[in-house]
Amino acid sequence: MLEMAAMHVPVLAGEVIDLLAPRAGNTVIDATFGAGGHSTLLAGRIAERGTLIAIDRDPAAEERFESFSAEVTCKTRFIRSSFQEGLQLLSDEGMQADMLLLDLGVSSMQIDTRERGFSYSCNVPLDMRMDPTSGPTAADLVADLDERQLSRIFKEFGEERHSVVIAREIVRTRGRAPITTTGELVSCIERAVPAPALFAGGHPAKRTFQALRIAVNDELGQIDASLPLAWQVLRPGGRLAIISFHSLEDRRAKRFMTARATGCICPPDLPVCGCGRLPEGELITRRSVTPSSGEAASNPRSRSARLRVARKLEDIS
Ligand SMILES: C[S@@+](CC[C@H](N)C(=O)[O-])C[C@H]1O[C@@H](n2cnc3c(N)ncnc32)[C@H](O)[C@@H]1O
Structure with a gap:
């Protein structure tokens, strides 16, 4: 399992770090820990004063987290559950994180573990559960x-x-x-x-x-139920990054972020605003960010990845 984690290459890693801009002492939620590729980079930035909270529903990710937490200097916590349940728990605890990452879908670790049944290129029990x-x-x-x-x-x-x-x-x-x-x-x-x-x-x-x-894995239901919770556990000024791998996911990310960044929705011919709606966030990425040609060539699984990032506004009054 550890060798598989070592083989995993986090997608759009440089872009995630640039756009989330983690700093020493930050609290970060990696809601799709996987092999811990992004978490390792984030942990390096937030350093010993920072806290990294990882969520994943896969017991193999929890096993990988054990070695991850021994390697990094920041404080760490792992929640093994769906990200919907994990984010609900953090919200109930009153969490206010500086940033949250959702790197959707399955990990290379899951696809490459033949007996998990995700791949059509080997003959094993038809499972596919994360x-x-x-x-x-x-x-x-x-x-x-x-x-x-x-x-x-x-x-x-x-x-x-x-x-x-x-x-x-x-x-x-x-x-x-x-x-x-x-x-x-x-x-x-x-x-x-x-x-x-x-x-x-x-x-x-x-x-x-x-x-x-x-x-x-009820992947789309999980996204729909979790995006409002992800937004809730961010402090004002906090950032949400979503990496998606197909249009059904990206559409959800785009719609959610655009709605947060939208203010008044009154018809344009109304002389004064009647809805009183103010934007709660701003888009850090106006268009989705895609892998460079170099990344797409060296990591073919990154080819369909799209990254979107939004920031929660400090003051919406
Ligand atoms: C693309 S991988 C993440 C890879 C990770 N960013 C890395 O660099 O190693 C997605 C991970 O999210 C987990 N996952 C996907 N949907 C989930 C959900 N609804 N709840 C909890 N974990 C989920 C999967 O089990 C998988 O380990």
Whole structure:
């Protein structure tokens, strides 16, 4: 596990540090600790007077945190839970942090641990849970959801053009024997999609696997419920950074930050403001920040990453 953590390369690392601008003594929340790549850089900046609070639902991240906390000089705390529950806990405690990072999705550590079942390139049990100790697995969803539900998940979360035929083939196949491994699901997808699609646009199982992973881990529900909590646990002047890896995540980050940075919403022809709404934040990044060509070349997994950062205003009166 530790070797895997060492192989993990944090995405947009320089940009995260520049835009969050951590200083000695700051309190930082890394709500998606993973292999601790970003946390290590943040911890170096906040130094011994600072505090780093890490959240992750994966027990492997907690294991990695043990060695991380022995390596850094700042004060540290780990909360093993979903970031929704972790941020709710911090909010209940009255936390006022200087910055918060959400680096969404799965870590390289999770994808590369074959038996976790995230990858379509090996044949293992169909799991895909970020927290392998609780909740339904991908095999459970494939067994229990009806054809319409499966097709909707593949289309909405994976933008899979062949969602209908893949769902139909899954239902047909599981009528004979349960689909319990990644290999069985890949075969099912390969039988369902039209022949030309097998050789165009990347691996034919890529989008279905992404969609199932998002559903298994309720990734979008977690984001929707957590962004208001993330904002709440920031002190005035604090910064929120979100790294997303597909449009469904980035849209949420953009919408949330833009709404915080928006003041009066009265119709333009109204002579005076009737809504009284004031902006609560400002956008540090007007457009999302994407990896440099050098980073995209050296770390192909960074290619779809987008970073957005907003700052909570000090005084909104
Ligand atoms: C992209 S990785 C983070 C990598 C990390 N920034 C690094 O540099 O090592 C995302 C991590 O967030 C965790 N995660 C994703 N969604 C989560 C959620 N809703 N609650 C808690 N942890 C979550 C995953 O388990 C994974 O370890």
